[in-house]
Amino acid sequence: MKQKSDVHQGTLGLMVLKTLDVLGPLHGYGIARRIEQISGDLLAVNQGTLYPLLLKLEHEGAIASDWGASENNRRARFYRLTRAGHKLLGAETREWAQTAAIIARFFEVKAEDLS
C-alpha cells in the first residue's frame, strides 16, 4: 500500500481555489470529495481541517459563502470564488508552475553538466 502524503495548508488552499474555479459554487463536503477524487486518494487530509481553512480564505476575501440547499435538500453553506480569489488563483498557479519548473530543472541536471 502506498504511503499517503501530507499536504501543507498553502497547497490545500490552492486546491480549494482551483476546485471552486473549475466546478463553481460547492459546499464543504463537495470540495472535500473533489480534492479526494482528483488527488487519487493519495492525500491524507482529515476532512475537518477544511473548515478553518475555508474561513481563512473567506477572511482573506478569496472566497465568499452563502446558505443554500444541498442535494438532499438540507441547509448547506456554498462557497464560491470571488474576483480577488480569481486573481489569487492566477498568481499562485504561476508561482507553482515556476517553482515546479525550477525543481524539474534541478532534477534534470547531471554531474557532467556542472563541470
Add this chain to the structure above:
Amino acid sequence: MRFLRRFLARANNFATGRQSDRRLREEMDEHLALQTEENLRAGMSPSEARRHALLKFGAVAPVREDYHAEQGLPFVETLLQDLRYALRLLVKSPGFAAITILTMALGIGATTAIFSVVDATLLHPLSYPRPDQLVRIEDDLPGVGAEDVGLSVPEWKDFQRSGIFQYVSVEGSGSVNLTGSSQPTRIAFKPVAPSYFAVLGVKPELGRTFDPNDQTHGFNLEVVITDGLWKRAFGGDPHILGKSLRLDNDVYRVVGVMPPSFRDQGRTTEERNTELWAAAGFAAAPTPSPVRNNRFVPGAIARLGSGFTVAAAQSRLDALVASLQKQFPADYPVQSAWRVRLVPLKESVVGNVRQSLLLLLGAVGLVLLIGYVNVANLLLARASARGREMALRQALGAGRKRLVRQLLTESLLLSLLGGLAGLVILYSTKSLLLKLIPESLPRLNDISVSWNVLLFALGVSVVAGTVFGLAPALQAGRLNLTHTLKAEGRGSTGTGEQARTRRLLVVVEFALSLVLMIAAGLLLRSFYDLFKVQLGFNPQNVMAVRTWLPVPNDPTTDIYGTAAQEAPFIRELVRRSAALPGVMEVAVGSLAAVPLNHTRNQGRLILEDRDGRGSDFPLVNESSVTPEYFHLVGIPLLRGRLFTDQDNENMPHVAVVNQAFVRTWFPNQNPLGKRFKLNRTAAAWDTVVGVIADARTESLEDPAIPLIYRCTYQRTDKELAIFVRGHLDPSRIPDQARELVQSINPELPVFGAMTLPGVVSGSLSQRRFSMEMVLLFALTALLLAGLGIYGTISYLVSERTHEIGIRLALGASRRKIMRMILRQGLDLAIAGAALGLIGAFIVARLMSGLLYGVAPYDPLTFVGVTLVLTAVALAACYIPARRATKVDPMIALRED
C-alpha cells in the same frame, strides 16, 4: 493586503463578539450527513456508515479550536483571559497587591521624576534649532595659568571671516536701569553682536531681531526684549514696536519681542534671566578701543558652518591661531601660549550639573532595582505558594509556554499598575517636587512630564515587569509535577532552587543598598564638613541690598563718571542708611564684595618693580568697600591698617589684601607699602596698607583665594551693594532701602535684597539637594533591603518549622535555634556586604569630584555604613528567629 484584510475581519469578529459556532456545527452536520449517505450507497450498514464518516472527518475538537482561532484574535483573547485572571488574583490578595504596586509606584515615580530633570537638562539642554552646531569660543592662556580670559574685537572679526562659522557673536552681560516706567527697575541685559539671534537661529514673536550685517560701531540703539518684560513693563502693548525706552539714560527703540519659550543660553542664572538684548559693534564708546591685546569681550558664541564637526572646526581654528600668533608676535607672546577652545554650547550650559544629575539618576535607578528585587522576591514567594496550582494546570495539559505567559502577564500588570500609580503620584506632587530643585539648575523652567518622560516610565515598567517576572515564571514552568502534587496538604513547595534564587536576590539587594548608603554617607560627610566650615566671616544679622548706577553710552553725560563725582553719593548713602530702623552698622561696597554670591570682578595684576613680560598678567579677584565693611562682616585685620574716611577721592589709592594674596605674591616679604596696578591702562598705583585674615568669601570649598580690596571712595564701581548689620526685619528692608536710595537719586533702582546667612546656605543648595536626595534614596533602599531580608528569613523559617520542631524535640536549645537562624541572615548580609563594597569602591571613585574634605575611600564611612546595614539585617532577622524559637515541637511534628 490579504493579511490585513484577514486581520480586519478577525478583529471585527472579535470586537463585535460574533464568535458563534453555529455555522461550523451546521456545516459539520451537513458534511457528516452527506458522507454517511455516500457510505450507505457504498453498501455499509448505517452504523458503519456513520462511523466511517466520523473517522474521515477527523477529530472534531482540534477542528473546532482551529476554527475558533481563525474566527477571532486568539492572542488578544488569551491576553484578556490572563488579565482577568490576574486582576481577580490581585483583588483576592489586596495586601500583596498594595505592597507590590506601591513599591513599584515609588520606584518608577522617583526614577521618572529624576529622569524628567535629566531629560530637560542633559538630553535637551538647548531649545534652539540644530543645537549641535552651537559652540562657545573661549580664549585660554595656559602659559600664565588663565582660562577663558575673554577675547578681543579683532579676534572676533578674524573668527567671523575664517569660514569656519556661519555666524560668530560676542556677548557681554550686565544690567541696566530701565527708567520711564512706574519704578526704575534694574533688568538683566546683554550687549551682543548684531548676529546674536542669527547664531541661535531663533525668530521673534513680534517684530524682528537685529540685522546680522549691521555695521554700527557702537550700540545701534535697538533692543529686543523678552515676552516677560513686554508683559510686565509694557502691559503687553501690541504697539510696542518702535516705542522708545530709556536704559541708563540712553534712549533705545524696541524692535522685537521674543516668544515666551525663549531663554538666553547664559552660563549663570543671572545671564539666563536676561530680559533685554542690545546690539553693538564693540568698536566705539562705551566699549574700550578695539585693539588686539585688549580682551574686554567676556565671551562669544558661534554657529558652526554646515558640515563642520566641533573637532574639525577646532583643528581649523588651531591653524588660524598659529598664523595669527606669527602675524602679531607682540600681541601674542610665546610664553602665554594663547589658544582658542571651542566648547559645545550644551556643555557650557549643563557641564557643572551633569555629575550631580547622573549621580541622582544612578541612585534612583538603584532604588528602583532594589524595589524590583523585593517585588521579585514577593512574586517568588507567591509562585511557590501557587506551586500546586501550577502543577495541577500542567498535569491537566497546560503548556509550559502558556504558564510562563500567564505569570508574565501577571507581573506586567503589576508593573504597569505600579508605573501608572507612580505617574499619578508624580503628577500630583509635581509643584512640590519642583520646589526641591535648587534654582541654580539650568533649564529649571523646562522640566515637565513630556512624552519622552511618559515613554521612559512605560519603558521602565515593561522592562522591569518582564525581567523580574521572568524568574518566578520560569521556575513555575519547571516544576516537578509528581513531587509537587504529592506534597499533599502543604501549600508551599519551596524547592532548593527557589530558596537559592531568593537568597541570591537578597544578597543583591543588600549589595545595592550598601552602595547607595556609602554614596549617601560620603555626600553627607562632604556636606557636613562644608556646613561646619569656618567661614572666616560672620554672616549673622547682615543683609545686603543692591543698587546700580547708570552708565550712559556717552561718558560726558555720566554724573558718576569719576571717583570725585561718585564719592559724595556713597558718603550720603552710608550716612542715611545708618538711620534705617534696627541698623547698627553700615557699609557700601561693590557687588563682588558680597560674600559667596558668585560674582567676581577680576583684574590683571601688575606688580611694581616686577618684570611682567608681554600683555599677559595673572587675574586676581578684586572688590571695593568702604572702611566700615571689614568690621561689619567680621574679618579681622592682621597687619597694617584698614581704610579710614581719610582714604578719599583726593588721596593716593590704597588697598587691603588677604593672607592668601601675600602668600602668593609676597612670600617672606613685608607686603605693606608695596604698589600694584590692576590693568595696564590704570593711571595710578595702589599701595597695600593692610593685610586681613583669609575668609571663605569667594567659595566655601576653597579656604584661601588671593583677594584685593580697594576703597570705594577712590573707585567708580557701578554695581553696588549696601551692607547693614543689626536687628533687621528682612521683609521691610527692601522698601526702606529703596526709599532711602531714591531720596538721594530717584532714578536709581534698588533690588536683590539678601540676608548673608541666606546667601551662605544658598551656595550649598545644589549640594544639599543632591545630598538630601541620595540620602532619601539610600534610606528607602535600607528599608527595602530590611524588608527583603526579613521576608526571606521568615520564609526560610516557615519552611523549616518541621525541621526546627525535630531539633527541639531532640534537645536543641532555643538559643541554638535562634543563633542558627540569625546565622543564616548574617551569611546573606556578609555576602551582600562583600559584593556591595566592591561596587561602592567603584562608585566612590566615580563621584570623587562631588566630594569635599573626605577621601572617596573614607574608611569611617565604609566601615560605619557596613556595620549599620549589618545591624539592620540582624534586626530584620531577629523577628523570624524569635518566632523559630517559639515553635512548639508537638504542633510542628503533628502538622505533617
